Amino acid sequence: MGASNGDWLFAMGRGEEDSTRHRPSRPTQNLISTTTLGPANRGRLLQALYDMGPSSRADLARYTGVSRGTIGGIVQPLLDRRILAEGEVVPPNQSGGKPATKLWFSKDAKPICAVLLMHDHVRTCLVSLDGAVYAHSTEAFPKDLSNPQEAFRIISRSVKRTATSVDMPILGVGVAVAGMINTETGSIVSMSLAPFFDNFPIGHELGKELGVPVCVDKDDRALLVGDRWFGKGRGRGNFAVVYTGEVLGAALYLDGHLHRGPSGAGGEIGHTIVQLNGSRCKCGRSGCWETIATLRWLRDEAQTRGLPQPASLDTHRLIILADQGVEGAAQLLEEYASNLSVGLANLQQLMAPNYIIIHGDAAQGGDRMLKLIEGSFRQLILSRPGDDVSLVLGDSEDVAAMRGAAGLVLSELLNFPL
Ligand SMILES: [Zn+2]
Incomplete structure (x- = not known):
């Protein structure tokens, strides 16, 4: 089949059969x-x-x-x-x-259209084969949106506008979704805050509409794929990506393969339990890592401790407050870093990726935040002689997510099923 033998680079404009592939299939042993x-x-x-x-x-x-x-x-x-x-x-x-x-x-090579689908908006852009990101577009969903078909019309319009903004055909469309994905079918399993998307076959629908290959995956895994091709994961056989912010997510690249779990169910690291009898999580259980290491925790704590403008606080601003000597800011920053390190250490202990790329809010805190997280992380992991375990910051979130979506398609183009 054309799509799986890596010949997309040469054969364009193929029929619908090939255009509805959603994910890199596992390599066969033929x-x-x-x-x-x-x-x-x-x-x-x-x-x-x-x-x-x-x-x-x-x-x-x-x-x-x-x-x-x-x-x-x-x-x-x-x-x-x-x-x-x-x-x-x-x-x-x-x-x-x-x-x-x-x-x-070559700058003249056909680009890939990258899509980042969030619960309230869709972002699209083009990504060249050397990883340059351009022709950005963002479209918000109406506040009262409750119908997947209406949302899909907006997504499809946005993708088409971006795809036709250059004078050449696109190689394919990569979609990173901020939600649970069934990688077998290319469907959205669920997106919190956008329940109308449940079970929506986004990959199939976009493939039908656009007539080019479409690859769909969860946003955290797309970040990893982007790092594999264009970022700090290039040339590595083992590494992990962790996204921090409103939610926590992770993806693992082990022995040269992206670990997805059955139908893409892996990566829910935010809901690993770190505190027995801890605070209630939005997943319905208690003591998940998300209850102590997301922006929600940070903002709730800032409110309790009387820091200014707690509702919009993030790592970047917390560092500024700490530098200004605002009472409690430095302490909160340290606690946040320490809480983040707990999940990272658990990930390292269990899977030993030895190289963890941090994206999202914590990465916005730059080297200052990295040093704080790392100090705590190193106290929590067992050290082995000769081990080289590194925490690094990923590229800026915007670029990383879009490159990641494009990387999903690239993996198919290069006959490199992740
Ligand atoms: Zn949870």
Whole structure:
């Protein structure tokens, strides 16, 4: 099937059958036939390029373990079709030889349309194959919206407007949803605050409407996919992504695979229990990590402790208040960081991703917040000699989420089922 052999880059405008794929399927163990060998090798070469960044043919040959001649044969059609372009010239080495050029993704390559679906608005943009994000658009849903078809009309209109803002066809549409997703069907299972979306087959409907491949996943996992292709997860075999803010979410990349759980049910780290008999969570249980480490906790505490404008408080502003010497601000900041570190430490203890990328509100606190979280985190994890465990900040949330949605499609394009 065209979609699964990585040939989307070359074959566009296919029929409806291929346009309603929703997720990367698990790889089968079939041998690679001669008809799929070309696309498979192309996909592997482009994966290598993402892992290494702009590279010469010789670098790619070394990395992938094949001859320069083989690399040349794969690269030339990608240059001819303007998927790749020749860039910076590398001087010849001391033993002589010809100068080489570095290959990277062409500005003329077709882009991917990225969609971030929230309970009250939809954001769309285009993402180029080298990760540049442009043509942003945001459309709010009417306050009284209660019908999925009406919401879908807004989403579809927004996607079409963005997709046609450039003078070339798009490669596909990637949708990151702030809610539970069935990755088998590409449907929304549920979105808190937008119950009308329950069981809505967003992937199927968009594929039918637009006639291009559509990939759908939960927003936290999309962030991870974006980091895998364009961010700090590039070239790594193991890492985790944690989103903080109004909710807490996580996604895991282990031994080169994104762990989704059955039908995409994994990643609900916000509802792991960290306090027996703790506060009531919105999920109906008590003592979830979300009850002590979200913005809601932070704002409730700020209110109780008499900090100014508690209802709009976030990490960035709390740091400013702490720096201004506002009474209680520094203490609250430390407690918030400590509470965040609890879930991160549990994640590290259980799965040992050893490299955790933090996104969302905590990341807005920059290195100051990172140091506070890390100090507490290191006290909570067991250390093993030789272990190299790192916490890092992700790219700004806007860019990361959109790149992540596009990364879902890219994973299919490159025959790289995550
Ligand atoms: Zn809960």
